[in-house]
Each structure stands twice: as C-alpha cells, then as structure tokens.
Amino acid sequence: MIDPYAPAPPGTPPSWRAPARIPVRQATGRFLVLAGVFVCAACGLVYELELVALASYLTGDSVTQASVVLSVMVFAMGIGSLAAKRLRRHAAAAFGAVEATLALVGGCSAMALYAVFAWTGDWGGLCAGGPRWLLVAFSLAIGLLIGAEIPLLMELIQRIRRQDAGGAVADLFAADYVGALVGGLAFPFLLLPFLGQLTGALLTGAVNVIAGGALVLGLFRRDLTRCARRLMLVANLAVLGILAGAAVLVDDFERAARQAVYGRDVRVALQTDVQEVVLTGGTDGRPLDLFLDGRLRVSGDDERRYHEALVHPAMNGPHARVLILGGGDGLAAREVLRHPGVRRVDVVELDAEMVRLAGRDPALSALNGHAYDDPRVHVTTADAFRWLRGAPTAAYDVVISDLPDPGITAGTKLYSQEFYGLARRALADGGRLTVHAGPVTSRPRVFWTVDTTIRAAGLHTAPYRVAGRDSTSDWGFVLAAPESAPPLDPDRRAPTPRLTGLSPSTLVHPRY
Template structure:
C-alpha cells in the first residue's frame, strides 16, 4: 500500500512553512557533516593514518545512511514525531561522540571500536532524516516528487558545504574538538525541535508535545553539562594517558604538546608531541639520533624543518662551527612556549636565544617553494616533522617535498628525516626511504629507541661521487637492513599512501 502524505494544519502560511523545512534541512546537513569531520579529525589524531580513518568513517557512515533511509519508512505515518525523536538522539550522540571517543582512547587505550560504533549510529540517524523531511515537505504543500527531491537535496548539499567550511575555519579554532561537537549537537537539537514543536505541532497530541519538549530540554541540558565539564574531562583524560604530574598541556591548531615530570616525585621531565614521546630528561635520544648522524660532515649552514620545541636545534648548536641555523615551523604557539616556559627552556638549553638562529613561521613545503634563486644551499637539512602516519603531514613526506629539499642541499650535504617506526609501520618507513631515493638522494635507514618507544629515521645525501653513506652508529642509533624490494622508487609522482 502506497503512503500518501495528508496536508498538515500549519500555524504559518504554506510558503513560509516550506521555507522553514528547507532551513531545517540546511542546518541538519551542516551538523551531520560536522559530526563526520569531527570523527575523522579526532580518530586521525588519536590513532594516526588519516587516510585510513577517513576511509573507515566515511564508508561506514554512507552504508549506515542507506540503512537509516530504509528504517525511516516505518516512521513516515508519524513523520513529525519520528523526526523529533531522530534529531534528539542524533544531537545527543553526535554532540558527545568526540568526548566518548577521547575517553575510550584515554582509559581503555582503544578508539577503533568506538569509532566504528559512532559512525554506524550517526550514519543511521542522518540517513533517516531525508525520508522524514521529504514526507514533511510534502505535507506542507503537495508538489511533484522530482521538484521536492531537488529542493530538499539543494538545501542538504548547501548545508553540507557550510558545515564542511565551518568545521576547520570556525569550530576548531574557536571552540576546539570537544566543545565544537557539543555546540553542533545543541544547534541540531534546537533546529529539529523548533520545526516540530512550532510548524508541525498540529500533528502531535498534547502528550507527544510534552514528551518532545522534555526530550529536547534534557538533551540540551546534558550537552550544556558536558560543555561545562570539558576542561576537567580533558585534564582527567590527559592524566590517564600521561600520568598525574603534567606541567604543560597545550593544543594548537597543528599539534598537542604535553610536558610532564620534573617535580618532587622524581619523574624526569618528558616531552610528548601528539601523544608520542620526544624527550626524556636532559638528554633526548630521539633528537640525538635524528641530528647527530647528519652533522657528521660539513655543517656550516643548517636548515631545521619543524622542530618548534627547540630540541633538534639544541643538538645542532652543540657544534661550535655552525655559522647559521634556520628553523621553519608553522606553529607559533609551540615556538613561543619553547622560548618562554622554564621547563622547555631547560630541555632545549635556551637554543632560541643563540644569535645564529633565525626562526621562520611558515609551512615548510610552501617555504621551500618560494626560496629565492640566489639562496645559498644548506649543508644539513633536519626534518623534525610529525611522522608519515600523523594527521596533516602527507605533503611533507611526498616526492615533491623531498625534491625541493634536495634542491637546496649542498653537494655532499646530508638530510635526516623522521620516518615513523621501522618495526611498527614498516610500509610507511620503507616508503619514506624509497621516496628519498626517487629524487636522486643516497639513503641509509636507521632506528633508535628509549623508554619503550622506537623511532625510525632515514639519512640521505647528495652523493655525486657515488661514495655512499657510512653505516650509522652512535647516539643510540643502529642501522636497519633493507629487505628485498625496499627502496625501489615509487612509480607515481607522489606515493598514493601520502598523496593529497
């Protein structure tokens, strides 16, 4: 039996009612896309490998949207009440998804199951919106199905555009991931509840109106409570991950920096970037292993790409014959903290106060592209970058980036880059080695570790004489044997794993 919507008794003219439905479609689409992007961004930060996380979230959600559309067929006879219920649940689940995902990572060490569950639930709820809204817009004013679908999807797609742009340019910079998701949930609840309780209140019994009102008030109250508790929640989650003696915790637009220890408990001062250990105590095995092999040769002029914490710079400045160091890091907040915080200044030994240091706040890729032709090449280039598995770092491990690096490397000069983990992420590690080789550099892969962490590095050089690089040793570093087939140049201009 075919269901045909009965015209609704509206408190407003039909034209205004139709406009309000389309505005609600616009708002709900924007909120839905923010939920998707929030899950992708947080999963990439917590788990790494942004390509995989985006693929999982988007594919699972699109599948779940299809399931939700089918399930919504059962709700069309009571479309207004069904839509109110869907929006209330979606606002609550989507708004709290970021906080729940972060909690699973902090207290259970696993975010993957929560990521899949939230992607499924949010996808089902988003998928149920369109059939219900289609029914509601037809109840306002009957029109041909093609015209109604065109209007509905036009509002939906424009809303998705606004949500996609608002997430990186408005919500993240101003509110952060957790509060941004909660505010989005509140907007979602208000939009859905207002449409049903005002425009379609004639479809609801007195009891149903009270239930919808109470449900939306409860959802908004829970989201407001979570918003108030985001500060204590983040502190508790960080303590669960890093321990109770956190000295500094700063999340910038690019990364999270956490400094722990150094107090009366006797735990050494430790530096974490994006959850990964980078320095322990006065010595830093990571930065020693990254910098020292590259400095075993001419090193008058040195370029440090990334490294805003000043630790790689400290290792470079151990060499008195260095005449100039240029540090290119886009994160002004981390550099400012490294210059001012006593704990970080002690770790980097006030390296930024050295007169030989020049700091440039710019994206390393963009900066390398715009260096003037008369620029003197560098003897050493240090890539103290987040790692190939980290979010937002794909272009910094591409063939184009390494080609630009090689262009400004002096004859016989050396470059050292962080390449992930040789044992934990062998594909990533050997792809970095292969990409460096593809731009004409001779490479020597190696690794080092401390406090249960392992880091992989690749030392590369412009080697016109074919002398090759000596085996890496010292600073806790040891060479890594290249397996059969590793080091083959990638067949594409930019390796697909890291392409953008």
C-alpha cells in the same frame, strides 16, 4: 465535501494525506522547513567530521579512519531512509524524535569516544589493534538517524503544499547541500579552533535539538496530540539539559581524561591551530615528556640519543648554514649549536605556538639549551614542503628533517620524492641531508621505503639506527648527499651511543 482544513476532534491527529494546518502562510512554512533542512545538514556533517577528526587523533591513520566513518555512515543513511518510509504517517512526531536522538548521540559522541580511549587505552572496546567497534557503532547510529531525516522532511514539506516530486527533491537537496557546506567549513575554522572537539560537538547537538524541536512544536504542533506535544517538549528539554550539563563539566572531564592518558603529571595542555601539545614533568627532578596529538614526541629520559643521532652525522663537513625542517621543540637546534663554525640556523616549523612554548616554558627551554635565544637561530612559521618550493638554491650546507613519524598518513608529502628533490636543490655542493625515517625493528618496510625514496631523488644514502631505552625500541635515520659527494660515514661524528649502520641485508628489506 469534507473540508481538509476543518478542525479535527480534540486529541485526534489529522489524516496522513490531509494538508498540514500550520500557523503561518504556506510560503513561510516551506521556507521554515527548508531552513530546518539546512540546519540539520550542517549538524550532520559536523558529527561526521567530528568522528573522523577524533578517530584520526586517537590512531593517527587519517585515511583509514575517514574511510571507515564515511563508508559506514553512507551505508547507514541508506538504511535509515528505507526505515523512515514506515514513519511517514507520523512524520512530524517521528522527525522530532529523530532530531532529539541525533542531537544526544551526535553531541555526546566525541566525549564518549575520548572517555573510552582515556580510561581503557583501546577505544575500540576490544583487544589493542582490533576493530574499532565503538567508532563503527557511532557512525552507524548517526548515519541511520541522518538518513531518516530527508524522507520525513519530504513528507512534511509536501503536506504544506503538494508539488511534483522532482521539484520537492531539488528544493530539499539544495538546502541540504548548502547546509553541509556551512557545517563542513564551520567545523575546522570555527568550532575546532575556538571551542575544541568536545564542546563543539555538544554545541552542535544543542543547535540540532533546538532546530528540530522548534520546527515540529512550532510549525506542525497540530499534527501531534496534546500528550505527544508534552512528551516531545520534555524529551527536548532533557536532551538540552544533558548537553548543557556536559558542557559545564567538559573542562573537568578533559582534565581527568588527560590525567588518565598522560598520568597525573600534566603541566601544560595546549590546543594550537595545528595540534594538541601536552607537557608532563620537567619539575622537581621529574623527566620532561612532550606529547603531540597524543603521541610521545620527546622523552626527557632518552631524547639526547635521538637528537644526537639525527644531527651529528650530518655535521661531518661544512656546516656554517643549517636548515632544520620541523624541530619546533628546539632540541635539534641545540645539537646543531654545539658545533663550532655554525653561522646561521633556519628553523621551518608549522606550529608557531610550539616554538613559542619551547622558548618560554622553563623546563622545555632549559632542555633545548635556550636555543631560540641564540641570535644565529631564525624561525619561519610555514609548511616545510611549501617553504622548500621557494627556498634559495644551494643555500645550506646541512638540511635536517625532524618531521613527524613517516607512518602518519597526514605527513606523507614530507616523505615523498618531490620533497627530497626540493631538499636536494637547497643543498650546497658537498652538503648533507639527514632524515628521521621511523623505527627500524617494528616497521622495516616504512624505513626502507624512505631510504629508497631518497635515492630516487638523486641522493646516495647511508641508513643507520640507534637503540632506544630498551631492546624493543629504536630510531632509524637516513644520511644522504648528492651523488657527486664523497662517501658518507654516519658514525664518524656521532657521540655516544654508537650508531649502527644498516644495509638491505641487516633487516628484512621488502622488494619494490
């Protein structure tokens, strides 16, 4: 009878079906394999969330990006699982190679995506607006590697001690799902706020390669030839070196990437709990530009056209009590304070750091007229939708909605019928609501959808627009009031430039 635990000839890997010769007891070995499953699952989910977050940041359409990443990765995981069947004879070596490759690809994915976007302006690698092939490529590669993990780990844990397939699958998937939970929570609450997207991905890759290498070289080292052990050790150290080198250079990389995206005039770059805030210019006579999550939110050259059009039409009437939803930059508050008779201005802003920057940055605070130094201005850090739920009834003469563009999926609830119903409840008799509804010329369907939604909330509306710096850009707004209020005239209180009232016949008005 052949002893399966007898030493194999030097340089010869053991039989595929022979029990693994591990340096610890079987129970300890199984625990270490399940711990490896836990860590690998956590890392895999972090890579997945990293791709979704970065793609959403670069394009703004979080639903589409999440759908692309998740669907491609799940598909690729299935293909990876099938492909791993051919590697089971060399499960230990294959698993080590998969983890080293996954750590390198997943750890560097965020930096690669951001680099392509920063230096080409089109991270899809094709024409602007075309398919995002780079995102698909990373999703596919990471999905293939993650999918290959479970079959290989199943083979390794079965080689420690054979058990029925159902029990082994239950153990592996329990560790896998718990690891995914930890990774899913660690990404938004630890990695993203404390390390940022790029460093967080690199650290995850380092954890991944250490866990995979330690499991194979420590527990299953006897399954490898001496040459294979040396090769795997060198490969893991090389991956760690690449990730560590990238981590050391990440600050310089981000600085260079920001300059490629925003120009060399970047003065403030701040990652808050809510968004990335970048300020350019504002000194030596250069106009101040404010970018939120990569999108130009305030341009010093023409911001007055936007904020005057947003605020002044709503101030035609009683305006002692004004509520501003959003507007953390203080520019809408500046226009409100220009009107005599204003007694109180409540600003509800989600990002406290944005408000702090607007009050302390010399250029931005000068642009907003030091609005936050006015004792009539009171700031509340809260989500506008949730805050309106508890807002007092009929407490405001004017409500100004200066929120992110309605085309951004993440802000959909702020342009819903429920939201406008809550805003209507906060209005006093004869009060007025004004809403930033996005560009009219380039996205008429979005604009008219906002107008229709406001009317569905029981308000009558007066849509209007103001031209931007060139003939191809504009801003659209909707002035609204309860149906019992007198007719609205957006142009009456508007300073230059003159506003253009709109009707369904003015632009393409889709059927609903």
